[in-house]
Amino acid sequence: MENTLFSKVLVTGADGMAGNYIDFGIKTNRRSMDITDLREVLSVCRKYKPEAILHLAAETDVDRCERDPEYAYLVNGIGTYNMAIAAKELGAKLVYISTAGVFDGTKEGSYIEEDVPNPQNYYGHSKFLGELAVKGTLSNYLILRVCWMMGGGPTKDQKFVAKIINQIKNPNVTEIKAVTDQIGSPTFGKDLISAVKILIGKNETGIFHASNTGIVSRYDVAKFIVNTLRPEVKVTPVESSYFNLDAKRTKNEGLVLKKNIMRPWEEALKEYLETEWKPVFNKI
Numbered sequence: 001m002e003n004t005l006f007s008k009v010l011v012t013g014a015d016g017m018a019g020n021y022i023d024f025g026i027k028t029n030r031r032s033m034d035i036t037d038l039r040e041v042l043s044v045c046r047k048y049k050p051e052a053i054l055h056l057a058a059e060t061d062v063d064r065c066e067r068d069p070e071y072a073y074l075v076n077g078i079g080t081y082n083m084a085i086a087a088k089e090l091g092a093k094l095v096y097i098s099t100a101g102v103f104d105g106t107k108e109g110s111y112i113e114e115d116v117p118n119p120q121n122y123y124g125h126s127k128f129l130g131e132l133a134v135k136g137t138l139s140n141y142l143i144l145r146v147c148w149m150m151g152g153g154p155t156k157d158q159k160f161v162a163k164i165i166n167q168i169k170n171p172n173v174t175e176i177k178a179v180t181d182q183i184g185s186p187t188f189g190k191d192l193i194s195a196v197k198i199l200i201g202k203n204e205t206g207i208f209h210a211s212n213t214g215i216v217s218r219y220d221v222a223k224f225i226v227n228t229l230r231p232e233v234k235v236t237p238v239e240s241s242y243f244n245l246d247a248k249r250t251k252n253e254g255l256v257l258k259k260n261i262m263r264p265w266e267e268a269l270k271e272y273l274e275t276e277w278k279p280v281f282n283k284i
């Protein structure tokens, strides 16, 4: 039953960090289906007739989105609308992965599903546009908000974990810097895909937060990585202003989950480092 269900799921962005953990269904990437090309989207979806679409494809480079908002809107807004149109035509469920970056980061405490979005950069705006496209087009949808994706290992990870490891793999590095004034809820892509399976399996609909549990600063995550891989390296706390980035980062991307579908971030990060980074750390 389960195998039949997931064999009929079409996945976009299957070559990305979260897509790395997909072990089911019809996997597509930019070459086989460009989500910004409506004709191609419809043609591929009509060919496979999925019962659900797991839409992972996105422009996730927050600074690129800030430099080129039209491109961010094209991929994350229109691309998602295209997937919603295809899902509607086929009567398929659409699972859209959104971000804690739809919130403005000013809340005291962590964000719940019902909090009102108020994005502060173009990545956040474009992903929120994607949420609106999904909600405005379909009733059979899941919007899963996540934060600080971890996953894909040395070949695919381009985010925070890889950035820290790329610094400390250099034996000459004795100190790195990490910010203390940004908090969030890290999300292991492998756990996210498990949560997607649970929610599809239970035929849930609506908005769910799906990060690993716990609220932590970038500094805390960096310290955890360093302690696991090269404990002799010093992690010096700095403020966000130390790094001159194109896109404004919000101070608070902490998420709480209405459904208990994810484990604590430390367990997830430990597994990610132990299984995907430690075995190759001395060779990268």
Ligand SMILES: NC(=O)c1ccc[n+]([C@@H]2O[C@H](COP(=O)([O-])OP(=O)(O)OC[C@H]3O[C@@H](n4cnc5c(N)ncnc54)[C@H](OP(=O)(O)O)[C@@H]3O)[C@@H](O)[C@H]2O)c1
Residues within 6 Å of the ligand: 012, 013, 014, 015, 016, 017, 018, 019, 029, 030, 031, 033, 034, 035, 036, 055, 056, 057, 058, 059, 060, 061, 075, 079, 097, 098, 099, 100, 127, 146, 147, 148, 149, 150, 159
């Ligand atoms: N990464 C994070 O920290 C984070 C945080 C919150 C939410 N999310 C969301 O989680 C989802 C999965 O993220 P991820 O971390 O797995 O991202 P990722 O590693 O950047 O993967 C995204 C994939 O989308 C593909 N893609 C981009 N433009 C496309 C297009 N026009 N047509 C088809 N495919 C296209 C990319 O292909 P190319 O490699 O060819 O560009 C890439 O393989 C995304 O919706 C993202 O917005 C991510």
